[in-house]
Amino acid sequence: MKKALKYLFPLVIGIALLRWVFKDVDLVATISDFKSANYFLVFLALLVSLLAHVSRAYRWNLMLEPLGYKPALLNTSVAVLIGYLTNLIFPRAGELARSASLQKSENVPFDKSFGAVIAERVIDVLVLGVLVLVNILLEFSRLKSLVIEMFGGKLGGIQNLIFLGIVFLVLAVISFFVFLKYKDKVLNISLVKKLFEVGKGLWSGFVSVLKIKKSGQFFLHTLFIWSMYYLGTFLLCQAISIGQDLSFLAVLTVLVMGSIGMAIPTQGGLGSYHFFVGKIVVLYGLSQQDGVSLATFLHTLQGVLFVLLFGLVAFLISFFTEKKS
Numbered sequence: 001m002k003k004a005l006k007y008l009f010p011l012v013i014g015i016a017l018l019r020w021v022f023k024d025v026d027l028v029a030t031i032s033d034f035k036s037a038n039y040f041l042v043f044l045a046l047l048v049s050l051l052a053h054v055s056r057a058y059r060w061n062l063m064l065e066p067l068g069y070k071p072a073l074l075n076t077s078v079a080v081l082i083g084y085l086t087n088l089i090f091p092r093a094g095e096l097a098r099s100a101s102l103q104k105s106e107n108v109p110f111d112k113s114f115g116a117v118i119a120e121r122v123i124d125v126l127v128l129g130v131l132v133l134v135n136i137l138l139e140f141s142r143l144k145s146l147v148i149e150m151f152g153g154k155l156g157g158i159q160n161l162i163f164l165g166i167v168f169l170v171l172a173v174i175s176f177f178v179f180l181k182y183k184d185k186v187l188n189i190s191l192v193k194k195l196f197e198v199g200k201g202l203w204s205g206f207v208s209v210l211k212i213k214k215s216g217q218f219f220l221h222t223l224f225i226w227s228m229y230y231l232g233t234f235l236l237c238q239a240i241s242i243g244q245d246l247s248f249l250a251v252l253t254v255l256v257m258g259s260i261g262m263a264i265p266t267q268g269g270l271g272s273y274h275f276f277v278g279k280i281v282v283l284y285g286l287s288q289q290d291g292v293s294l295a296t297f298l299h300t301l302q303g304v305l306f307v308l309l310f311g312l313v314a315f316l317i318s319f320f321t322e323k324k325s
Helices: 002-021 027-035 039-067 073-089 094-106 110-138 140-151 155-187 190-211 215-239 248-263 272-284 288-319
Strands: none
Touching (some): 002 272, 027 288, 039 110, 039 288, 073 288, 094 110, 094 288, 110 215, 110 248, 215 248, 215 288, 248 272
């Protein structure tokens, strides 16, 4: 029951956000925008997205190589796509599904591959942070009003978070010194031993990024992944009439805000993506109606159709993949 509620809560939040976003939107007009779209450009955008995910799989291989594992690119690509398919149903469970899939097909220990996935996510967060900073510097005048609207008058809440952070840090320091004093007794507990071994595996996977021999390739693939994300977003904006007048900087803003929306733990960014993208494009001259329609178009194709199409194909391929000894 608790597990069901755990996964139902993000769905409820997503649906609530959708209802709020669509409360004043003409659905007939949104459907009309979908019908008049250029689906050749949509097809190109889907191919671009596939290239980004294959590149992500190759980058994952580069992280696993220092650990002594060289999975086939097909199997890591299948694992990546299964991960995104899982996230569409169970938020934040996709990373677990990725590692489980690779363990099945390539016999790569779950803890090590999962540690590498965590490191990968940290890198992506850093890249997104850089893009946010660049976006703010280039579009400060536009974004300032939105930031004030969303966060103005909430300084007290930020101060409370800082206070809680300090309390957590103090408790962590105290716990660390208590552990040092009684570590011999603690480490002799069987459950702690097991957790410690799993933690070592996770850590070795996490720090694998520091041992990559082909660091140039790793950097280029990271650049390629995010370039393809941008190109895919640009093509989809060009595919629908309401998004064709958006500038290159506007598309960057859509990519950044959409990535933040997708990072919020709802099913595949349901509701949160529509909220962030629908709100941001209004700053570039679109009406609220057109903003929500554009956000829905982008999310439906990139966040749902692509994931379902290639994710299900990857899931079927995994059934016919023999486990590597």
